[in-house]
Amino acid sequence: MKLEPREKRMLIFGGIAAVVILLYTLVLAPLAGTLSGKRGRIPQMEKDLVRMKAMREQYVEMQQRLREAQAAAEKRGPLLTEIENITKRANLSGKVVSLKPQPGATGEGFKESIVEIRMENLALYDIVNYVHLLEKSMLRIKKLYFKPRFDNPNLLNSTIVVSSAE
Known part of the structure; x- marks a missing residue:
């Protein structure tokens, strides 16, 4: 079965189109969706980071107050x-x-x-x-x-x- 040059070109272009479509649907689209989802989470994560830093400061302050209270308890x-x-x-x-x-x-x-x-x-x-x-x-x-x-x-x-x- 011999293919005409025109049919060969159609098969090559069809194969290339199929590879491009598969590449887009299996690789690029999920990657783009994941990337945009992560970009959307950045502001929330930044807020969480600020809140964690504030909680850390509160923790350090509470630890200091506990040490002071323990020192006062030892004195009295x-x-x-x-x-x-x-x-x-x-x-x-x-x-x-x-x-x-x-x-x-x-x-x-x-x-x-x-x-x-x-x-x-x-x-x-x-x-x-x-x-x-x-x-x-x-x-x-x-x-x-x-x-x-x-x-x-x-x-x-x-x-x-x-x-x-x-």
Whole structure:
């Protein structure tokens, strides 16, 4: 079977066209789609990078605060003792009803001590001053409740939950 030169040219051009179409559909089109998809993700990835850098800064800051809290805890000693000393400085020793240690969280290189302080017959100024002294001593106020007394609405009963990193 002998082909005419015209038929040979048609077969060659047809073969070239088939190769070009296959090359485009199997290689170039998927590559272009992937490339455009990746270009579209660049702005989102840049935002993610900025957010990660901010989170890293927060992490470093939190690590620094933890080290400071641990250093302060080493200086002051046990949490109960420190709370008793602060209570004496605030002249509220007679107002304390109870000091209850509670279980705290523990982690890698971190231990949290928690104490619940119940006090009665306090003026609002006394509570604010006491909380200020606690925070000044690098203690964290986790919860603060107070309510007026039934017999004297000018005085308050208070429950304060204090924590410290050790």
